[in-house]
Amino acid sequence: MLEKIRQVVKNAAEEGDWKYHIVPVASYAKKLARILKVDEEITELAALLHDIGRIKFGPENHEITGVPEAEKILKEHNYPQDVIDEVKHCIESHRGSKDIPPRTIIAKIVANADAMAHFDVFPVFFYLRSKDSSFEDAIKWAYEKLDHDWKKKLTLPEARKMMEEKYKAIKLILDSTRAYI
């Protein structure tokens, strides 16, 4: 069943988005689910679908546009309503906005895994940003993103522990580059 949802998301997403974002988010979400002893399948399902709004309709308000889209996909695959409701909450709360904070452990995992994935593929940000901005702007933007992920989005101690080394390594490189700007 999970494999079908995996295919739906993979087919809808751009290749880079799938490979460098959705796949690592799903992988970290599964790892955290195992550590925190919550349902691994529902957690992976929510991770696969967390950005479906962005994938289908663009980045703006994608935590809102993704909710009915995920519900439609899950209903088509006969998922029970309680699973659908959990996934919907994970999507609406995944951006860490104050209006809808993650209430469940699975939603917290998805929001954390979303940020964890950024640490794994950090150079992707420079590639994406450098298309329409200067190198200096790209560095500044990447630095703010790293800071926001580390300070605001990584709320689970287990997630922080897993990413600490990568965070420090990325920060070291960015700080050393910033000294020349």
Ligand SMILES: [Fe+2]
């Ligand atoms: Fe997102």
Ligand SMILES: [Fe+2]
């Ligand atoms: Fe995401």
